[in-house]
Amino acid sequence: MSIDLSVLDLVPVRENGTLSEAYAASVALAQAAEKAGYRRFWVAEHHVMEGIAGAAASVVIAHIGNATSTIRIGSGGIMLPNHTPFQIAEQFGTLDALFPNRIDLGLGRAPGAGPELQRALRKDLHRAAENFPHDVVELRALLTGDIDLPIKATPGLGANVELWMLGSSLFGASLAAKLGMPYAFASHFAPDHLDEAIALYRRNFEPSDALDKPHVMAAMTVVAADSDEQAEYIASSQLQAFARLRSGNPGKLPPPVEGYRDSLPAPVRAMLEHIGQASAIGTPQNVREKIEAFVKRTGADEIIVAGSTYDPEHRIRSLELTRDALTG
Template sequence: MTDWPALSVLDLVPVREGGTLPEAYAATVELAQAAERLGYKRFWVAEHHAMDGVAGGAASVVLAHIGNATSTIRIGSGGIMLPNHTPFQIAEQFGTLDALFPGRIDLGLGRAPGAGPELQRALRKNLNQAAEHFPQDVLELRALITGAVDLPIRATPGYGANVEFWMLGSSLFGAQLAARLGMPYAFAAHFAPDHLDQALELYRRDFQPSEQLERPHVMVAMNVFAAETDDEAVLLASSQQQSFVRLRSGSPGKLPPPIANYLDSLPPPSRAMLEHLGQAGAVGSRETVKEKIAGFVERTGADEIIVSGAAFDPEARIRSLELTTEALAG
């Protein structure tokens, strides 16, 4: 395989056990700078709230920090959970980002509120009800920025901004909406691969061209951990695997250090869960990573691959990005 899809990076701004928020933000900046140097197309951060191990809750603020430390790589949200906000607020925030970093801003939008009653109270939102209004809110947000609809109020900053809109999803709903609105579509296979094939088929089949996009455009997320050897990569990946298991068992926390032979220590249900997620992953040496990514691209026909994967050692994460580009170049 010679024609590889564009590569991008998804970073959740992980906070390590024993680490601090300033260290997490510094590590994210260094990772973004490395991604830019290595030729990755985009660097996205995701909105999560009330999680000790994820520091990207104020996504637009984090993006401003990253934008100020980089110069060419596109930066954006993977994604903004729109039910948590008003379209007007997001138009102002991303209009500001576009003014600061012209032509570099992606706005990926998600519907899942992902919040229990405590967070709903803290955000002063009925998130389940807000999620029902997601399609209308996407249209309103797009109109606030593009001016395609004459609204009674203008977002300043926001109106006229050169923001690239993306629809995010892990189910068929996002695929249907992205197709109907003629938006590029990013599928979160790295943590929810169940509906991957059906969602991509639906999106491509029902896609309606728009002013933004003439034909379907798909980006798929993978967990990628590359190291000099397969064993080193498996060890590197064990930090995120521990985080996944803790999250699914209701006890999330900061990113733990790696553990040798972690999978062997797990009960069958937890091991099966990680192996299921592994279908959208590439863990190993250059050769292994190249083989796994090639198989995933063949399965999905993705136009872009966005690589995720939190590592306890920030330098090892940067090295993983380097080895991934070397694998595909070779």
């Protein structure tokens, strides 16, 4: 099967692990992804989550850029309501100057913040979310100069940054179509509106200077191992993290547990099954079949694989097995 594969890394912090170890593991993962032929390596902005170390996303991207040479690097995504367009133009203009022709800027609308974070950021994030479409247009103008603005971002103006719209609902799909941007759907944790959003995006797409036809990336949780049992065991760390997040009790990434699904009450098992609509966990052959079926269903142009593992070497091995399975 010929399809571009990319990597979404949440820069997980393990139980009994450190931030420094998390950043080192992400560098090793990016290097392995580059060697295996993955197209992009994205990190995501999250705040006040002790198990995710990507809060300062542009800094992490620079760290990964220094350790790699060809793979595209970027954000999946930057939550623009947390920032001003001018700040992000400067940050990603800097990244483009440091790593020319390699920078992606995926933009999300959800601030994902309670009142404490709003106060810490000195932002009315709900109002900022309402201004998201305007801010995306302004950010694009700061980078491209397609609108004459009274101020210029330096660095920023003229940077060759590939802008992406991220989403898990119809809103992002509509805005991506209107602005002629590539669209990435977070189906790995929010699969409900996937098919409807992709159909809406393709139906309403308006070509832009950056993109002449629709381009869809869909996210999947992917864990490949030598046996289905081993893959399920390795994946149980991510499953525990999902369950804890949905119960309002997030934390650091826990170690894997044998028979984790079977130990859960029925409602939690059902929740994980629902999220797992966009997942491929098993042997390389089973992973290949699940990804192929998902691509056939969605018509996705790219797949970005997510899924944290407690042992970083398991994630590297999973990337290698997945890439080999899809190209063999």
